[in-house]
Amino acid sequence: MSKAQVTIPLAIPDVRVLKTEFNQSGDLVITVESTKAETRCRKCGRGIGKFHGHGNWMTVRYLPVFGRGCYLRYRPRRYQCLECDEHPTTTEHLDWHEPGSPHAASYDRYLLLQLVNSTIEDVSIKEQASYDSVLGALERLIATEVDWSQYSHLGTLGLDEIALKKGHRDFVVIVTARLADGQVVLLGVLADRRKETVAKFLRSIPEPLKNTIHTACCDMYEGYLEALREDLPKVRVVIDRFHVAKTYREGLDNLRKREMKRLKAQLSESEYKQLKGSLWAVRKRREDLNEAQTQVLNLLLEYSPELKAAYALLEELTAIFDEPISKRTAQTKLRKWIEHVIASGVKCFDDFIKTLKRLWEPITNYFVARKNSAFVEGLNNKIKVLKRRCYGLFNLKHFFQRLYLDLNGYRLFRIRPPYVA
Ligand SMILES: [Zn+2]
Structure with missing residues (x-):
């Protein structure tokens, strides 16, 4: 030494x-x-x-x-x-x-700090600790379900689904809240997205806390909307524009596919080849396209007047959602947009317009929610990151612990030694 x-x-x-x-x-x-x-x-x-x-x-x-x-x-x-x-x-x-633990309490906390946004495998390699000893720290320090007593005000509720495996139809639902200070906390991981499952969870929220929820954010799935309507009737339900855009872009994409088929029969092979990459050229926002994609888009719209008209309507619609306008103004603009679609003879948005009319309130509530806070974007970014990391986690209790740790770990386990003032 x-x-x-x-x-x-x-x-x-x-x-x-x-x-x-x-x-x-x-x-x-x-x-x-x-x-x-x-x-x-x-x-x-x-x-x-x-x-x-x-x-x-x-x-x-x-x-x-x-x-x-x-x-x-x-x-x-x-x-x-x-x-x-x-x-x-x-x-x-x-x-x-704690008796029985192979770690001092502060080492458990240290391990959990390393585990935030990481994996048990990774932490066990870096720490030269066994998988089970890292898992043990998680089991000792993180509860497997929500402790309602730590919250006094929930504010905004979020319902999001995660596919447990890529491409699978097995979903779990994660329920989060965005508190008044902007912090996103995990409230529950539900085994499936059936209406009864969601309703049962909503009913488990203690009554005084229920009254502090003013907004709930979810996608267009009917099970969520019904459960919210029945169990939280006073809450303003918001469908995020991300889910709305997915629906109307799908309409445009169906038209693109049909037109590509038609053009394949009509154009020469070399002409048709120039339309390669049309999927992304149409799917992405115009300002996000590179030069080659912009060329494909312009060429395609030239070949297809119907697609050109539909694309213009899509951009008009996206622009409405981009504007910082009130709900009432947005509703006026959306009504006008529907009139424009009808007048144009474009049919590819028919399904979307039906959905828009059916979910008129929750879709246009987006304009209210955005005015009050940027919660939708913030929440979705968190969820996206969590989604990528959670494929392969099948045990719902572990799932809850891991998501809880990701959302709260930095706040809970930052090392603040007692000798630092
Ligand atoms: Zn005694």
Whole structure:
């Protein structure tokens, strides 16, 4: 060891250090002893101080020091109760180590900080800890369902579904809330998106908290809308523009497919070849296209007057959603847009217009919600990141724990040692 030495305080109260040494792997091993002289009787709860020998030596992992692994080694004391019958003994309880855990409490917290936005596999490799020991930290510190008592005001509710496997139709629903301070918290992970499942969860929200929900955000799925209507009738339901846009872009895409078929029969092979990539040219916003895609789009619209008319209507519609306008103004503009579609003879938006009329209120509520906050975008970005990371998580309880950690981990487990003012 180098001669240069530093002394750092051990951030654990009520212990004295008996010895520090390095084991064969170069990890630091600190032998400590509790300075507490009593504990609570496990039978009667009285404070008891009659020493009754030591338990077995325990070695628990602690926070790394200067890039080395670190362990605490100690022998818990036993105390005897003279008040209870048969004088039972109790092993001392230490704030910094939960009995049965291979980690000191602060190392559990450290592991969970590493686990935020990461995976158990990855953390176990970096920490040279077993998969089960990282999982154990998660099990010890993160509950498997919501603790309603930690919230006093929910504000905005979000219902989003996640496919458990790419391309599968098995969905779980994640329920989040966006609190008044902008923080997004996880409230539940539901096994499926049936209306009864969603309604059952909504009914489980304690009544006083229910009254603090002013907005609920979801997609167009009828099960959500019905459950919300029945169980949270006073809440303003909002369908995010992202889901709306998906529906009207689908209409345009169907027309594109039909037109491509027609053009394939009519154009020469080399002419048709120039339309390669038409899917993305039509699907993306015009301002996001590169030069080649812009050329494909312009050529396609030249060949197809119907698609050209439909594309102009699509841009008109998107522009309405881009504008920071009131709900009432938006409704006026959307009515005009429907008139334009009818007058144009374009048919590819017929299904969308039906949907728009049926879900008129929740779709146009978007303009109210956006005016009050940017919650839709914020929530969706979080959900998107979570979605990518959650393929392959099948246990709903683990799912809840992992999402909860991703959303709250930085706030909960940032290391703030007690010796820092
Ligand atoms: Zn007792």
